[in-house]
Amino acid sequence: MIELDETDRRILRALVEDATQSASALGRKLGLSQPAVWRRIKRLHETGVIKGQRLDLDREKLGFGVSVFLGVKLATKGRVSLDDFERAVSAIPEVQSVEHILGVYDYRLRVVARDISDFERVLRRRIMTLPGVGDVEANVLLSEERRPGPI
Template sequence: MTDLDKIDRAILRVLEADGALNAAKVGEIVGLSQPAAYRRIKRLEAEGVIKGRALIVDPTRLGYGVTVFLGVKLAPRGRAGVEDFERAVIAIPEVQLVQHVLGVYDYRLKVIAKDLEDFERILRRRIMTLPAVGDIESNVLLSEEL
């Protein structure tokens, strides 16, 4: 575990709010010089505290108006079924997130679709036909706050 001081935590808050900021701007916000902020950011990256910076795309601007979270329970087929499922599910472009979880379901998926009709097509033709799929529960996203 990495020990973080008050400045490190401030840097993380600033970068979580806007990962595109450069070291000079981060330093200005947290009260450090550009070189000091740069060194701290690089150390946090080297220690794995900062794993990367992400681009957030608005799927509605790309024509995807529906987001659905799926709980997927696999049928009991052993380890080979799990590996086949994982390999197949990550190949579906509309599946934006695959999480292996502990609980009622084995996997949680985030799926985007143009509309509900498109989602039904994705569900029936692509997800329900995946290897080892058992039960599926769908939750349609109504709103989201960042």
């Protein structure tokens, strides 16, 4: 674990809110020079604290009005079935995330679809036919509020 001072934390909180801010804008906001902010951000990247930057797309505006979390329990366990399942599920474009979890289910998937009938098609034709799939539980997302974790 890397040691972060309060300035590093303030920079990270500001970047979590808006990662497109320039070093000079952040410097003005935090009372630091542009080079000082740039050096700190560079160090946070180099040490792996900042892993990358992503776009946060509005799925509904792109035509994907339904998000579903699927709990997937594999029918067979073993290294081969895990690898086969992960490889196959990662190739499905509607599957936005694949998480290997501990609990009742082996995996949690986030699946997007245009509507419920489109989701049913993805579930029946793509997900249920994957290697090793046993039990599946679907939870339709009603609303979402993103809250960044503590820094």
